[in-house]
Amino acid sequence: MKRDHCVILCVEDNPINMALMHHIFKKYSQIRLLKAESAEQAIEILGEEIPDLIIMDIQLPGMDGYEALDYLKQREDMRHIPVIAVSSYAMESDIVRGREASFAEYITKPIDLKHFLSIVKELMLEVAATWEL
Known part of the structure; x- marks a missing residue:
């Protein structure tokens, strides 16, 4: 079954x-x-x-993005979902920590819209390849 849409969850x-x-x-x-x-929601x-x-x-209030990513990575049914971190933490050490945590990408605020959309499109192409035809 071919899907004609994709679903993005934004946690912000x-x-x-x-x-x-x-x-x-x-x-x-x-x-x-x-x-x-x-993250709880x-x-x-x-x-x-x-x-x-x-x-x-x-x-985020409560569980932060790293804790939420850890939760996802522990779940067999969710670990395949690519997660893009979007953060105002923009120091090189923050970016390295994000990459080491296995975020698919780490984007800093303010968002470079062109770069952000190119990352989303790239990840959506990867997702589309897994869709049932």
């Missing part, structure tokens, strides 16, 4: 940043955006639907 507690994500993706009819304001959503991609802020 800042309403302005969430609005930016909504604005970025609303023009792509093949993308459905799910939204969570915390994201985990609830993951209990109902597994997205093709997760965009995760690092600094």
